[in-house]
Amino acid sequence: MTTVGIIGGGLGGLAAACTLAARGHRVTLFEKNPWLGGKAAVLEEQGFRFDMGPTILTMPRVLERIFAEAGRNLSDYLTLVRLDPQWRCFYDDGTVLDLRDDPVRSREAIGALSPRDGQGFDDFMAVARRLASVSDRFFFWKSVEDLRDTMDLKANMSLATLSDVLSLRMHRTVAGQIKRNIADPRVRQMLEHFIQYVGSSPLGAPAVLCGIAQMQLGEGVWYPMGGTRAVPVALTRLAEELGVEFRPGVDVTRIHTEDGRAKAVVTSHGDRFAFDRIVSNMDSVRTYRELIGGSVWEAFQRGRKREAACSGVVLYLGLRKAYDHLAHHNFVFSRSPEEEFGAIYDQGEPAPDPTAYVAAPARTEPGVAPEGGEALYVLVHTPYLRDRHDWSRMLPAYRRTILDKLRRTAGMDDIEERIVVERTLTPQDIHDRYRVLNGAIYGLASHGRVLGAFKPGNRSRQVRGLYLAGGSAHPGPGMPMALMSGWIAADALHKDATANAPPVAAQ
Ligand SMILES: Cc1cc2nc3c(=O)[nH]c(=O)nc-3n(C[C@H](O)[C@H](O)[C@H](O)COP(=O)(O)OP(=O)(O)OC[C@H]3O[C@@H](n4cnc5c(N)ncnc54)[C@H](O)[C@@H]3O)c2cc1C
Known part of the structure; x- marks a missing residue:
């Protein structure tokens, strides 16, 4: 032993x-x-329960495999509920778009918004499926540090392997791939946000990470009862x-x-x-x-x-009255992805008009808030910590920026009047609580067209x-x-x- x-x-x-x-x-x-x-x-606090960190669970098969190692069934330990819609998206121009649990219904919703992008979405998902399958076969479930570990090119070079290597599109970024398939800036902005799951910029992350879209759209978004x-x-x-x-x-x-x-x-x-x-x-x-x-x-x-990957600010807001127009998971998008990603990943400063991710888990588990109330979780990505960032000084103004964004883009005009409990998590808190690199939420950034994913x-x-x-x-x-x-x-x-x-x- x-x-x-x-x-x-x-x-x-x-x-x-x-x-x-x-x-x-x-x-x-x-x-x-x-x-x-x-x-x-x-x-x-006061009858509200907030998950403090992760809220979106995908790929439960990974958990299943860990429980199976011990001959156990995950379902004896955890009750998972599949969510539909997966995300509700609120845009600066007033558009609301649901990403559905079923790719066919997502395609319909996207086609209704931008007719030529229905086909583009299918094309993008075909690429995402291919990339997810290559990741499954060469990248997952084994220790990998660089290209040499993924496949033995000398020993195994065949037409099939060559075709897998070409499918990785090593010359292209996530944003570049999406731009090829999708014309409408709102649909692009939604698809670009999958890369936020790894705290990186779509303009710098390699196209292979488009596979993340398939891991969510193909396998679902799940909520563990009791929270993540x-x-x-x-x-x-x-x-x-x-x-x-x-x-x-x-x-x-x-x-x-x-x-x-x-x-x-x-x-x-x-x-x-x-x-x-x-x-x-x-x-x-x-x-x-x-x-x-x-x-x-x-x-x-x-x-x-x-x-380091990006960091973030979280507001945990106990509301006395729920917002019925929210889904369980919501994205309230920035007015300009270029401005937002430029600020976070290039200039290293909080975005002036950020995207806010808003979780309203009372939709699925009413017990997270007192009756009629809402345990709202609002996450905004920020740059990883620099020496010049003092979040004890920066937080009050940025809190106002975030709440203004929710008022303006997600119809939450009276949010301040509804708040009865308020707590926050800043990049400095993340750094200190979890001993991470520069306050990073998601470890190391996935930037670089060839080696970004390693x-x-x-x-x-x-x-x-x-x-x-x-x-x-x-x-x-x-x-x-x-x-x-x-x-x-x-x-x-x-x-x-x-x-x-x-x-x-x-x-
Ligand atoms: C605000 C936020 C939102 C997120 N949202 C999502 C989401 O919706 N979906 C999703 O999939 N992921 C999300 N994530 C990311 C996800 O939470 C992480 O990727 C994952 O939980 C990281 O797990 P980990 O094993 O790397 O370790 P961590 O959670 O970082 O844990 C490492 C542990 O090691 C301990 N430790 C460190 N050093 C020492 C030491 N020297 N001695 C003893 N103990 C030590 C730390 O205290 C910590 O408990 C989110 C993260 C945050 C912070």
Whole structure:
């Protein structure tokens, strides 16, 4: 039996813990916060309940696979409800467009708005399906760091492989692909927003990430009853059943290495715990920089330049009266995507007229708010933290910008009069609570036409016996990807541990 220490109890850490314990390893998980689940946290106040971080769950098959590792059914732990519409979109010109659960009905709605884009949407979805299938076969469920890991071109070069490589459209960005298929700026703006799931600009992200649209439109948007918080709760229950030892409130400050091999973790209290192998669910860049450092950090930096994905401001608003015209998930779009993405990703400043994502989960689970009320969650993406950003000073004015946007574009004229509870999360809060890179919500940015989708691999190339799990490691951010990342890290560790006799742990 291999002993494994996991640093961090986010979704990636929990998924790795469950998978490893299901495969017979002895797992201890350290989490600096008093709760498990990381960004999938919850806020409860005066009868309102808010998911604090993720709210849109896609690809539940990833969760199913993790529960199946232990011979369990996800449905015994979690009740998932499929949502329709998936998104309600509010535009600056007063247009309202629903993205439906069924691509045929989405096509109809898009065709009604812009007749020539009905066919364009079909064409775009055909590309998205192809790209999602290539990702499934070459990119998912295994540790990948660069193109070499995806396919062995020399050994397997065939017409089919060549056709898959060409389908990746390495010369094109997400925005470039959408522009080829879609004429109407409103439909383009909606489709460009899928890339916000990985906190990156459609103008810089590689076209292969258009596959995200298929992962949502083809597989649905799901709501776990009890909120997305129910996901880490279910994983924690499974991990406990499998014998994982949890150490919440314990901050790991060092990974001790010897001869290039991870040997132990050291906590802020100076305690040292030896393990055969270690999984870090802490941000991948900060793992190398702060937990290891020295020549390993220098070697990691010599690889690709890594840039943080975007951050965000969240307003948690308990309203005494619901807005009936909202769906469960809503996007209130900016007046200009060029201005918005230019501000966030090029100038590094909050957008003057942002897109606001608004969740109104009382549509699906009325118990999140007192009767007739609304537990409104408003997320606006912002640049990752720069030294010049002081959110304690910037928040009051930006809050006004966000509420003005909701008034102007989503018909929420009297929002201030309806608020009875108000809490906020700023980029600085995200940075401090979850110890991420520059306040990033979604790990590392996916910018670059060829290498944009690649993140640090799950099996460390720098330190033997070290594995990375979470949104800043392969395959990337978002609930399904962070969960898959945990599974991949566990699978790689398991393969290594069962291929060689486990090394003797340091005393
Ligand atoms: C506001 C917001 C909205 C989002 N919306 C969505 C959405 O709608 N849909 C979606 O799919 N995704 C969304 N995401 C992204 C999603 O939440 C993340 O990609 C995912 O939860 C990240 O999981 P993770 O495993 O990388 O770890 P994290 O959640 O970052 O957890 C890492 C954990 O490690 C702990 N830790 C770090 N360092 C140490 C250390 N040295 N010692 C001990 N513990 C340590 C941290 O405290 C933390 O608990 C959102 C995120 C945010 C913040």
